[in-house]
Amino acid sequence: MKFYSNDLKNNFMIDFLVEDRFRLMRHLSFIIFFFILLYFAQFWRFYLASVHYYILATVYISLLTMAYINMYVLVPRFFFRTYYILYFVLLIAMGILGLNIISYIMSYFNDFKIDEYNDKRGGLYEGVLMCISIILVTTTVKLLQKWIKDSMRIVELNSLTLNMELNALRNQINPHFLFNMLNNVKALIRTDPEKATVVIMKLSEFLRYQLYENNEEKTILTSEIDFLSNFLNLEKIRREDFHVYINSTTDKRILNSTFIPPNLFTTFVENAVKHSVDITGKESYVKVNIEIKDKSLHFECRNSQNSDFPVPETVYSGLGLANIKRRLELLYKDTFMLEINSTKNEYIVHLIIPV
Numbered sequence: 001m002k003f004y005s006n007d008l009k010n011n012f013m014i015d016f017l018v019e020d021r022f023r024l025m026r027h028l029s030f031i032i033f034f035f036i037l038l039y040f041a042q043f044w045r046f047y048l049a050s051v052h053y054y055i056l057a058t059v060y061i062s063l064l065t066m067a068y069i070n071m072y073v074l075v076p077r078f079f080f081r082t083y084y085i086l087y088f089v090l091l092i093a094m095g096i097l098g099l100n101i102i103s104y105i106m107s108y109f110n111d112f113k114i115d116e117y118n119d120k121r122g123g124l125y126e127g128v129l130m131c132i133s134i135i136l137v138t139t140t141v142k143l144l145q146k147w148i149k150d151s152m153r154i155v156e157l158n159s160l161t162l163n164m165e166l167n168a169l170r171n172q173i174n175p176h177f178l179f180n181m182l183n184n185v186k187a188l189i190r191t192d193p194e195k196a197t198v199v200i201m202k203l204s205e206f207l208r209y210q211l212y213e214n215n216e217e218k219t220i221l222t223s224e225i226d227f228l229s230n231f232l233n234l235e236k237i238r239r240e241d242f243h244v245y246i247n248s249t250t251d252k253r254i255l256n257s258t259f260i261p262p263n264l265f266t267t268f269v270e271n272a273v274k275h276s277v278d279i280t281g282k283e284s285y286v287k288v289n290i291e292i293k294d295k296s297l298h299f300e301c302r303n304s305q306n307s308d309f310p311v312p313e314t315v316y317s318g319l320g321l322a323n324i325k326r327r328l329e330l331l332y333k334d335t336f337m338l339e340i341n342s343t344k345n346e347y348i349v350h351l352i353i354p355v
Contacts, residue, residue, distance in 0.1 A: 017141070018148050034067070034134075035060060048112040058105050063134060066098045070135045075142045091135065157330040160323065184237055199237060206230040218259040221297070225255070225290060228269055232286060235273050242276070243285040250292045258292060258355050261331060265299055267324045268349045272303035275347065282306065292355060299351040305342075328353070 016022045038060050047055055070091065078087035185203075188196035209227045225246065232244035248255065269288065276284040287302040328336050328351075337352040 014148055018145055018152075030138075031064065034064060037134075038063070047109055051109050051112045055106060055109055059102055062098055062102050062105075066094055067135050067138045069094065071138045071142055075139055079139065079142075080146065095135070153330055157327070160327055160330065199234070202230045202233055206234060217261070219262045220256060221258040221260055221290070222252070222255045224260060224262065224265065228265060228288060231266075231269065232273065232288075239277075239284075241283045243283065245285065245287040246290075247288070248290045250290070254292055255290075258297070260297065260353070260355065261327075264324075264327075264353075265301070265351070267321060268299075268301045268351070271321070272301050272347070272349070275305065276303040278304065278306050295355060297353050297355045299349075299353075301349045302346050304346050306345075 016026065038056060074087055074090055074094070078084075078090065185196050185199050188199060206227065209223065209230075225248070229244075229246050232246065236242050236244055265288075269286065272286045276286055278284045284304045285302075286304075287300075289298075289300045291298045325338065328338065332353055335354050337350075339348075339350045341348045341350075
């Protein structure tokens, strides 16, 4: 995968096709190349020299307009959305309409046609095939661009996801965390064996999720919720006056049939736990709410804060949040919404993703 990624990044032709810095050069190259093709065609030489360039300009502008309509309207709105039949119907219709417009305009130049070429006329369907063949070249280019961008996005996403998973393992399952939890269990065994058993079970579930289910491309939403619940409840054991709430009014059957990338919410909950600590000893809390509405997953995480000791804005702009934002962009492009707001007494994270 690394070799493939380097091939994509280091190839000039690939860069020329997809990079924004080459956008103007791409369009100029296409426009010039298209003009050269028509310039060496014969149709406009059947007329008197005085109207050569009027005819050439008419055909050139008409075909160029159809090519750009295909590239920026038909391909992205119909072909990329798998409406293939509708796309080809519209493409043929555009070709017929364009050819008729060209024929109508060129009828004004019939008096300028050289006598020996009066009988040379291309049929309507031959013209349609010519238009479509030229325009389909633009479809091929758009498909190639999409394939390259998708391939590069997948490579970057895989790399970023791997790094995030490794960082998550280092940050969450570290010796200090386990040492504290085992010490808590040791103390509870003497004072409250039943509670110690519950802690061991939660710790076991927490570790199992991180070590096994975390390696999958997607996980069941209920597993992610259970993981967050275990993580918050383990933190609750370590801290007095700390309250956790995980709520969802969505039907459990929907939660059990919904799949999401693993550890999508972990960074937000970790930040909430870390920065909900109140040094004055007041009660603190973390509230998580997960709902599914209109084919979208709504995740909300709230944590308490002391208005006398506000959390700096930079807390929520660290490497972990930058990574999760980039991961969301790679996973969902522009179909997700992330809002982070601060009020006098709490921080609020609201995330919406399609499911």
